[in-house]
Amino acid sequence: MDIRHLQYFVEVAKHRSFSKAAEKLFVSQPTISKMVKNLEEEVGTDLLLRSTKRKLELTDAGQVVFRQGQAILQSLQSIANELDAIKNRKTGTIRLGIPPMTGARFFSKVISGFHQKYPGIHIKIIEDGSKSLEKELQQGELDLAVLALPVSLDAFDCIAIVNDDLQLLVHPSHPFSAHETVTLSDLRCESFILFREGFHLHEVIPAECRKAGFEPTVICESSQWDFISEMVAENFGIALLPGTICRLLDQDRVRAIPLIEPSIPWHLAISWQKDQYLSYASQEFIAYTCESLQVPRQPRSAKRAGAAVD
Template identity: 30%
Template sequence: MNLRELQYLVALADHRNFRRAAEACSVAQPTLSTQIRKLEDELGVALFERTRRKVMLTPAGGDAVARARRILAEMEGMKEAARRLSRPEEGLARLGVFPTLGPYLLPEVMPKVRARFPHLQLLLTEEKSDGLIARLREGKLDVAILALPVHENGLHCEELFEEPFLLAVPSSHPLAARESLRVEELTRQTLMLLEDGHCLRDQALEVCHLAGAEEGSEFRATSLETLRQMVLAGLGVTLMPALAVKGMATYSDRLHLLRFENGHPSRRIGLFWRKTSALGPLLQELAEVLRDLPPALLNPRNEAVPTT
């Protein structure tokens, strides 16, 4: 049994046709057929049920194909690791980021990343935190930007920055006349939050718990932008991460942001990768680039407030 035979096996499982599988492997059809028959003889079981019109996997064939895919994936991983070790800054890195951070952080940092690593190809994935952690664990991502804490022993973390929260209220709200408030004043507020599965929801609930505030039960948003639009429509208040505030001066007649005078509600952001990753040194440098944010982004002026 060799890798070429496993490649033929997987190709035939994918195409369910000897001719198309042979074309995909760039070999003659008799060659592929012979190698599949040789593999069946070696294993002592039929891997495919053959009819005049189609090819179907047997139960033994399904198991063999699943194992073959894992073996081939490991071999590709070995080759990729070798390429990365020799020229890590010229390869591919798969980066994950969660939805309430990616749209606001990536436009700020990607020009710096490209300048520092001009030949590095970054493949970006946006997904909720639990999905990103699972992809990291399974090797489907190389690195992910996540909110701390993350309880995974196999992951290395480089903390990047701490992002404050601000309270977003409609301009008609009684708090719109103020520049700041104390955390305990949230006890008199009912906050709109994101739906389950968003780490921002968990962070906001923690703030609510500390302040004695309540969550509005009639509405849960699917995105941070939806929350913003609901505040603009005058339907409630919410916590807004500092990076999402940029550009909100456009809404100055309808939305107001308040800083917290005490407690400083915030979330900590880190860069995570597997401790066994061959990309460790490169990702350490990437963390330095991501950490270098302009201070104004994390301490925004209340641009959404008209001057009086």
């Protein structure tokens, strides 16, 4: 079985589209169609159902080839990564997932310092919400990711790097702006500005509100903490953001008040797939991050890390 045929088919199956797969692989659509057809002839059965609605579906055989093909390609990539580490030691690429609100605060200096120490290692940064990054890490599309704890699977090893709590962010004219603390139940009549779907806090904040006895009124969602804080500064609504982020904001334009009863933790960990090969570059980045942020380097399983913040 030609590995290139398998790679092309897996990409088509992943995107359910010849055109998107061709774009991803930088080849023409006729080329990728021919490769998939060759693979179908080789295995002796159809792998894709091509409907008149132009939507591709996998046959039973296609599902088997897709599942096993992903495993084969990932194994080949692991071989290449190990050989690269052995031959070059200080070169490579790290696919690093970072939630937007952590990048500037925690990782700009880390990445800059790491690059000075290892100029031959390229870091490809993917910014997305923690929940989305968790899926990408599990699927092998990332080497490392910064995830909000607790994670939902026992598929990762983690090193905790940030321990923080959420704070209430309000406009200076808001009645709560003079309070030393607020409880979550105090916010039942407020209008919330949340992170969008795919972010850890998109799920956590409404869940905590329901535990406090009310359904939050959400008037806006965003993927950027600076946009959320600007909306609060315009007196559009309130927000709950990590204290670390709140301390970066202009206190003349917004007020940050500690949240109690309950406090809502915001704990982050640098994470990677459990029992998977970690490239030399990734191992060095983990070590450098722990050194820079002055945290212990002992990894914990996702289950243990999650239990620590429950």
